Amino acid sequence: MDEQLKKMIDEVCCYPDGSLERQKALNRLLTVIQQLPGIYKSGHQDYLEALNLTWEWVSRKICAFEARWPSLQQSLVIWINGYLKWRIKDLYIPDSNYIISLDRLTRNDEGDETSLLNILPDPQSPTITLDLLDIKIAQIQENQRLSLGKRIREYIEQDEEGKLTASCLRKNPECHCQLLAMRLLIENPPHKISDIARELNISNQTLYSHWKNNCLPLLREIGINFGYE
Template structure:
């Protein structure tokens, strides 16, 4: 599908559920999708794809908001405008697809879950379900909430790594482009184990320029954290 056709289909999908479904099904036919997918995720592609198609179908209205695109004013016959819409759409789909591949991988590799109908200690013993019956509803609610938090965490991780709109990379002091919010987020949140501001300051310090620990801390607290909160709300997090 060429840039102009994809651009037009995306615009129509914002107003038509049928077109949104057509757009979702077209994902598998976009050559960039498999080309950009890391080799480690490719074994999970076939199982993750229906999940990604469903998410794109349901959440297509979030796409232009995330990339600050006014698709009503985009000229899909203009090669540069159509190409930009395509780049943004591919980036958005890849973020969702990687998250879904991660879900599939985790499900495939997770330990066996014991059924609540299995007995504990022999035939005459209580089942697990009977044992925890009093707390079953509360536990179920907690489990659902925990899954939602984990889903958001995965989306945020993908967003930080991709930074599709360069909002994190472009948020830095005028006199130090290296102290950007993408780098700080990667260092302070995503590294295993995460670094602290003092360690980050040491890493960024060069013979020509010293980065104080307080500078890293202030930048993180006053600029990066508020920006990450905005992005989290855009991804569906509710305070």
Template sequence: MMDIVGVAAMDEQLKALVEEACSHPPGSAKRQRSLTQIIRLATPKLWRESTPHYQDALQQTWIFFCQNICEAKTGQQYDPERGSVTTWLNAYLRRRLQDFFIDTQKQQATTVSSQTRISRSGEAGEVIDPIDNLPANPDVPPILEGVLRWATEDTSEELRQVFVEGHPQVNCQTLILRRLPPESSWKDLSAEFGLPISTLSSFYQRQCLPRLRKFGESEGYL
């Protein structure tokens, strides 16, 4: 009974914070403070799983949240009459995880098919990568302005010093900036740097995302 009461109280608190956030102009400090409070409260209630693309999906979810909680910029605006904030976020998060899973399966199938063609003909055929990220609004949400400034300035030069072995140009600063809206797809980055998507994605998850998360926590975003 207490759990049910606790969940209901949390939902009401989040609903009030949404109303507060949306009562302030986009980009204002007051709206950003309310959005940060919502993120803090909602994060422990979000779906969690230990899959390779979970952090990417979570990042997309928070971007979607900032862009559509008060105004419909890249999707349907949040409607409190249809469900709680966490229900809305979890639905989006699971869809992104499903997209990543499907894309991974397609990529693996394409790779196997390509290898089969090579082994049979001795010539490498064109491999069409099916991964194509969701379109993103070019306007950076207020909550990500600090991330953009932090990664661009890189005052400690830590982000530039952490790079894929043998490829200093493929560093955390570059990848974090390129994955912010309007984000570059892994397919485009792979073609640009001449590295496999799996290498770039794995490096991003192991080296870049932990630093991004650490910054977000230090600023109270997470």
């Protein structure tokens, strides 16, 4: 495997950035790398987002990778995991740019509609602390994120406008973005690209390219339309 990986990495790096030849070689390399044992896993609901960011980083930085003892394969996995773990760690850090208006309507513990200002502790109270405010706001942020995630999930599952199923491989219409989103993002545990490709009788490279170039941009657009940034 070390020899195969070295050959594939060398092939990617011999082509200029942005060239079609480099992209094809890179897709072949990523297809192999994604199947390597030892790639770090996480139970976080947005794990695949961190993983996709990692593959994008690998695509940009692969030529800077330096193999170390005991093997190229092991050092490559360690190198990838080093970045991936930081991206997963980011998922657990509250978004400091996510600002909530105190006048924004929400629901209290009884389910009644009210404003955030009304359910926060009295700022004049001697017992109020910034920690309490932070905790309450963090709880509301998390509830809103979960609600948004649920709405996006329902959109993917129903695909009433047909956008996801319409984005498919011309020679294999069964390989559409709704199926891939369900298998890779929603089902738990997520399926492997290689397993889906085998089931649909297409190559890993073809499926991965369709997912990366067509499905992910479409899903980002859908998320933005729902207010996800």
